[in-house]
Amino acid sequence: MNAGAAFALSRPLDGPAEVRHAARAGRLRGQTSGLAPGFVQANLAILPSDVAADFLRFCQRNPKPCPLIGMSEPGDPMLPDLGADLDIRTDVPRYRVWRDGELAEEVDDIRDLWRDDLTAFLIGCSFSFEEALLADDVPVRHIAEGRNVPMYRTTIPTAPAGPFHGPLVVSMRPLKAADAIRAVQITSRLPAVHGAPVHLGDPSLIGIRDITAPDYGEAVRVEPDELPVFWACGVTPQSVIAAAKPPFAITHAPGCMLVTDLKNTRLSIL
Amino acid sequence: MNAGAAFALSRPLDGPAEVRHAARAGRLRGQTSGLAPGFVQANLAILPSDVAADFLRFCQRNPKPCPLIGMSEPGDPMLPDLGADLDIRTDVPRYRVWRDGELAEEVDDIRDLWRDDLTAFLIGCSFSFEEALLADDVPVRHIAEGRNVPMYRTTIPTAPAGPFHGPLVVSMRPLKAADAIRAVQITSRLPAVHGAPVHLGDPSLIGIRDITAPDYGEAVRVEPDELPVFWACGVTPQSVIAAAKPPFAITHAPGCMLVTDLKNTRLSIL
Missing domain, CATH: 3.40.1640.10 (PSTPO5379-like)
Incomplete structure (x- = not known):
């Protein structure tokens, strides 16, 4: 050192x-x-x-x-x-x-x-899996658009511990179906950076009312032939700490x- | 022997x-x-x-x-x-x-x-991956309904060889999003029996006009909170042989x- x-x-x-x-x-x-x-x-x-x-x-x-x-x-x-x-x-x-x-x-x-x-906790970040997606020619819309990734509070609960509890926050990347399937494969290999998606398709099924109005980050374009694909997000711990x-x-x-x-x-x- | x-x-x-x-x-x-x-x-x-x-x-x-x-x-x-x-x-x-x-x-x-x-060719079959899905508590609708799996001709071309050519035939299983993600993981491990899905979500994107009218097999129920998930199907070679x-x-x-x-x-x- x-x-x-x-x-x-x-x-x-x-x-x-x-x-x-x-x-x-x-x-x-x-x-x-x-x-x-x-x-x-x-x-x-x-x-x-x-x-x-x-x-x-x-x-x-x-x-x-x-x-x-x-x-x-x-x-x-x-x-x-x-x-x-x-x-x-x-x-x-x-x-x-x-x-x-x-x-x-x-x-x-x-x-x-x-x-x-004080204890410092370091938690994996989606930058790592986005690099893996891009390396495999799976496009990442918010990077292409030069924006921050859109993130949403969901109705999926986290498992509570002591004062820490609250809903799962997810990030969203729109993908064509074949790329979504490939993205499941790629990110499944990376459990240290959120792993496989938690949801894809209809946002309302996880409590997201308006895909164009993220709770954090910026909205991105979703084409008619794309599925929104949702990953568990590292903003969740910040949201949970704020609630606790x-x-x-x-x-x-x-x-x-x-x-x-x-x-x-x-x-x-x- | x-x-x-x-x-x-x-x-x-x-x-x-x-x-x-x-x-x-x-x-x-x-x-x-x-x-x-x-x-x-x-x-x-x-x-x-x-x-x-x-x-x-x-x-x-x-x-x-x-x-x-x-x-x-x-x-x-x-x-x-x-x-x-x-x-x-x-x-x-x-x-x-x-x-x-x-x-x-x-x-x-x-x-x-x-x-x-004569030469005999033996080609993997979805029964193997359905067993793997059920073993992991991913439900398989056509089995639950006691029907043959629904299959559809698509607009996805196969790669031709000599007289053999024609569209990909797919089988369809409706799944909730989390089960669809799990099914991608499970079937990715089984390339000898069709491997990962080729499509999920909107059937029209692969040329399927009516999900309730399969070209082979029998229709099954698709719930509003489910995605149709499509796998390449072993009926494709039969369809290709018929065309050749x-x-x-x-x-x-x-x-x-x-x-x-x-x-x-x-x-x-x-």
Whole structure:
């Protein structure tokens, strides 16, 4: 870890350590989509010890929205399993601080907020499976349209744990049927980043009234010969934390993910 | 093979050799659905040598409708790789004889029709993947309704080979979205019996005008919360042979399959 700076210099410009160091140095404050292609990006949730055990159980019970790819020791901001020299207090481009379930502020680093009773949870992100879809020539509409993926609250319940409960949030990608079938195959191999879709076809069957009005992200075009295909989404834990209203929590800001040293291709179980 | 009779006696009543011996002895003249559970059943096509090479190439080019699980030596009616003592001239309950593409007769055995220039092709059948679906609690409507599966000619072309060409024929099973996703996973593991679906959702996109009027088999109920899911079907080779109008051909009669000694579970590639 003390060789971090030298390590970064030996990396290509789009390597994961370089992205983290740019965030740490204040040179990167925005979204990480498209940065460090080939490397796993992760959703972040940081919780105090009085609810961390419940949240860990929530992830265990809800692996599709909350596939846990790493967590810190309580009070330790370093995550060596996810990246060389990785400091969770500085290496995410932008953080959100939550107090009693309300967004209190957005900040660029959380060194001042770090405490000995905090645990960081890193949860798989759909960027990894979108890369796998595109590599197999399955088109991803929101990327083609240059938008954020549309996300929807559903009527599908999550399995509760302690104070954490609430509906599943899903992301949607419109696909022709043959591509939808191929997408099931591709994403089934990637359970660490949400795995297979949870639904396809009629949105009303999972409580989505208007596909053109997502609850998060931006709407995308759905052609008449396409099916909307829905995956469990990493926004679910943020939505569940907001509903549980813990006195204190920190997450990444939307789209500003932690970039890890794990390779997307190594997530495939087959 | 000379131990065939003794072998049959050592099998349970629903074993594959027993089914074949019942067909051979004239005690079984009807459908084989549900017989010898756990064992692979196969579609049969027998063709003379002047078109057999083209048909083999057709199967190679169209593995989803025509997954070849075995073929005979030219002129040899025994298929030891598919079953002990298996004689393709007697071991299928009922055969169809085709002359110039027209159904000429249905017969109980083809010993009188066998020739030195005939090759038998055995093609995987959806019974195997239906067993896998049911084992995983994915319901199969036509089985629940006690009907033959509905099948449809589509506008999806097959890849031609010599005189063999024509549209893909598909079978349809209505499923709720979550079961359809699970069915893609289950049948993707079984490429030797048609593999993953070729389409799901809107039937008109593959040229099916009326889902209640199948071209073969019987219509089944499709509930409002279900998607029709379509798999490439082993009727495709029969339809293609009828269109190619070879002077002579023999197939199994619908539903009267060859029961092999291969286990369904051994077809799974994962």
